[in-house]
Amino acid sequence: MRQAMAEAEVGDDVMGEDPTVNELQRISADMFGMEAALFVPTGTMSNLIAVMVHCRERDDEMIVGDVSHIHIYEQGGSAQLAGVHANTGGRVLPLTFLQEVRALADRYGLSVHMDGARVMNAAVAQGVHPQTILQHTHTVSVCLSKGLGAPVGTMLAGPKDFIARALRCRKALGGGMRQAGVLAAAGKVSLLDMVGRLEEDHRNARTFAQALLDFDPLFAVDMATVETNILRFYLKEPGLSPAEFCARMVQVGEGEEVALGQGVQVLILRDRVRRNMSAVQLLRVLVHVRISAAAEDFLLQVEKGGGKAQVPVMSPPGRAR
Ligand SMILES: Cc1ncc(COP(=O)(O)O)c(C=O)c1O
Secondary structure, eight states: OHHHHHTOOOOOGGGTOOHHHHHHHHHHHHHHTOSEEEEESOHHHHHHHHHHHHOOSTTOEEEEETTOHHHHTSTTHHHHTTOOEEEEEOOOOSHHHHHHHHHHHHHHTOOOEEEOTTHHHHHHHHTSOHHHHHTTOSEEEEESSSTTOOSSOEEEEEOHHHHHHHHHHHHHTTOOOSSTHHHHHHHHHIIIIIGGGHHHHHHHHHHHHHHHHHTTTSEEOOGGGOOSSEEEEEEOOTTSOHHHHHHHHHSOOTTHHHHHSSOOOOOOEEOOOOTTOTTSOEEEEEOOTTOSHHHHHHHHHHHHTOGGGTSGGGOOTTSOO
């Protein structure tokens, strides 16, 4: 990827003259089964642009999932900057559900935008072409910088007139980049080469989940939910708070470097408490291309009951180590 970036042919993309950006946009549109695509710096900006183009009037409304990224993690940009109000709903995942959402939207003349930040993971997990998923949406935002490993970049795709307007919005938001070909070159590697290795991340996530299960009774993992590179689990031990557990996991424990030949920091995120789940807090691990050998070492040690498993990291306070 770094090599491709170094060798990228560039031009002024604000003038539409960067050949590498143009090629990435063509590749994306073809891959997603859309008429056109636009390279934007981030997933957040891509979703915001989609809202701005779909909902042209200030005080227009949109319907989003109540735990969706756009609703919780994007600083309310659609309300702050686009003047669009959100009504919240549920989760959208299975293909049949997408089909129903699209039929409903068509009946009421609404547009469906998918925040497909990780839609490639979803396609790989379901063993389908991305177009099988995206045929049910009018527009989509696909991140290149998550599981696909690019340093920055998101592809916003949809009909030609939508992308033409999106281009104006991108400029208004300060997202027009000049010699962006160096970044688009990385994006091309993401779409053309990195999708092929996503299954590896999914496998590593399942291995991680299995290692946690084997460490019972501290963790609760529903293996059926580990479909992609995202793994969610609960701490069952009331004496160890999720915050304390996460803090311990980033520490390199005493003796760990001797046992493993290296220190391994495991960054675990705490998800927001969901409805009907106030007693336990969900923890989230994302496996990606830069987490491979180190994680495997760590997992091996957990499975063997040695290394990090023996240091305070896994031991609730008051328990024998
Ligand atoms: C589902 C989803 N949508 C959008 C985004 C925003 O992407 P970015 O961090 O590039 O703004 C993220 C980021 O993690 C995400 O997970």
